[in-house]
Amino acid sequence: MRALGLLLGALLCFQAIPAVGDDGQTRSLRNVVYDYAVTSYCGLLTPEVEYGFQRELAHLTRCGGLSEEEAKALRIAGWVDADREWSNRGLGGFRPWCREDGDPAAAHFLQIARSQGELSCSTVLEDSEAAE
Numbered sequence: 001m002r003a004l005g006l007l008l009g010a011l012l013c014f015q016a017i018p019a020v021g022d023d024g025q026t027r028s029l030r031n032v033v034y035d036y037a038v039t040s041y042c043g044l045l046t047p048e049v050e051y052g053f054q055r056e057l058a059h060l061t062r063c064g065g066l067s068e069e070e071a072k073a074l075r076i077a078g079w080v081d082a083d084r085e086w087s088n089r090g091l092g093g094f095r096p097w098c099r100e101d102g103d104p105a106a107a108h109f110l111q112i113a114r115s116q117g118e119l120s121c122s123t124v125l126e127d128s129e130a131a132e
Helices: 002-013 029-041 047-063 068-089 094-114 127-131
Strands: 018-020 026-028
Touching: 026 029, 026 047, 029 047, 029 068, 029 094, 047 094, 068 094
Parallel strands: none
Antiparallel strands: 018 026
């Protein structure tokens, strides 16, 4: 029971370990997993998209200083967010979701997959910087 409390506390504390996306928007581990789940729901998941996701996931986990438990809690929260959104869409409602969220997410992961070299930790902002 204590472990569950610690896990939930970590989820709240590390909800937004951000990085900057292609559009200058802040990206957190939870948002990255949400985007990945959307690509899966929308049929946009390819090995290259998967590779880009894995690179960004490792980058945010490493540069955000997350423990495995904290990262796991955020990954679960991202999947739950996507599942809830999928459920809220209803029949046919996923088409705009895929166009508005899925296509840009897949393009973002493809860009990361095709980029050369390591992702820099300098793109990870502190929580206080992200709030500004």
